[in-house]
Amino acid sequence: MGDTTVKIDTATRDRFAAIAAARGQSVKSYLAALALEEENQLALGHATTAFRTAVARPGIAEAFDRDFGGLPQDDQRAA
Template sequence: MADTTVKIDTGTRDRFAAIAAARGTSVRALLAELAIEQENQLNLGVATAEFRKAIAQPGIAEAFDRDFGGLPQPSHTSSRAA
């Protein structure tokens, strides 16, 4: 893949460098990871919106409950960090 240059202010550059150093990686790798994470978040938002539209259709939630036994009940015995 070809390289390119992105102009950012020095404060932002320094923050990226500090985060990358703390993770033991390069700024290049950090930015690639952040781009993938943000792309995944956008896709998840689209998928969530489509899922909500689908289950809002009449009878869908009832069919899900009938066919799959509904949503699991929250576990009160699971340990969670406070």
Template sequence: MADTTVKVDSATRDRFAAVAASRGQSVRAYLAELAIEEENQVKLGRATAAFREVTRAPGIAEAFDREFGGLPAASSASRAA
């Protein structure tokens, strides 16, 4: 894949560089990983919303609980809600 340039202010560049360095990564590798993580969060948010929508139908939540033993306890560390 071809390289490109993204213009950000120097403070933002320095923040990205510091985070990348603390993880032992290059800025390029860190930003690539960050993009994947953010895409996954968007997908998880959509899936969560879809799940919540379908479980509002009468009897669906009860059927899910019978089949799968209910939902796991909510994690306070979860970003997708």
């Protein structure tokens, strides 16, 4: 994959460089990892919304409890 140039202000460039250096990475590898992490966070947000929509439907929680035995109970002995 080829490289490209992105224009950002010098303060932002310096912040990225400092973070990358603290992690022992180049700015290029840090930004690649940051982009991947942000993509994953967006996907997780979409999945969370879909999950909340699904479980909010009437009868879904009861069907889960019926089919899978419900959520585990807190073990009071572990306290």
